[in-house]
Amino acid sequence: MHGCNGKMGQVITGIAAEDTEIEIVAGVDASQHIQNSYPVFPTISECTVEADVIIDFCAAPAVDGLLQYAVEKQISCVLCTTGLSEAQLAAVEEASKKVAILRSANMSLGVNTLLKILKDAAAVFVPAGFDVEIVEKHHNQKVDAPSGTALALADSINEEFDNEFAYVYDRSQVREKRSQKEIGISAVRGGTIVGDHDVIFAGVDEVITFSHRAYSKSVFAKGAVQAAKYLAGKPAGKYDMSDVISATLA
Secondary structure (H helix, E strand, C coil): CECCCCHHHHHHHHHHHCCCCCCCCCEECCCCCCCCCCCEECCHHHCCCCCCEEEECCCHHHHHHHHHHHHHHCCEEEECCCCCCHHHHHHHHHHCCCCEEEECCCCCHHHHHHHHHHHHHHHHHCCCCCEEEEEEEECCCCCCCCCHHHHHHHHHHHHHHCCCCEEECCCCCCCCCCCCCEEEEEEEECCCCCEEEEEEEECCCCEEEEEEEECCCHHHHHHHHHHHHHHCCCCCEEECHHHHHHHHHC
């Protein structure tokens, strides 16, 4: 468990402890303030315990070492950390040529189903002239904005139109009317909001909104554990939650 002493790491630890099909054999975290039932190493390069798969919920700077370790040890990796740089995303692509990497901006079943629904909705509403806006809300401790999930939702729509839409994150510095070839993405940070996402299709005299609300971190943790079970033993390649969902339905 990479990032085992973070909030998500501890939720996953609790879920894994009650699941007879999976066992956390080691953890990695710079913070050693929590006593776990498994050994915890300060960095992943120091980990000497063999494993079948790595579940990652850490901070973006730690992903570089994670990818190197996964490739070197040939351990599949469920990569859940968001806010990665373009260079890191390129490194993920390279690593996936050598080891199985499952990367998803959001691990919940609901969000990944929504990604599919949005493609169909966009095919109807966008050609009809509807504007697309995304509003995401998270707790006041989240450091990246917009959220990886918000970007994934935007990408799911944009991909249907050959990525012709630009993403606009701030309108305060530009005094001009909205372009039809843009997707607005707004971020709200406050309190203990686990994760709210609204995708708004705004047309003339009507508005259609698709919403997802996460009420606890367990929805993401359960998805990560399910993904780990799926990914263990898989050949090198890039995977996502749609593969996990398809395998579950098969």
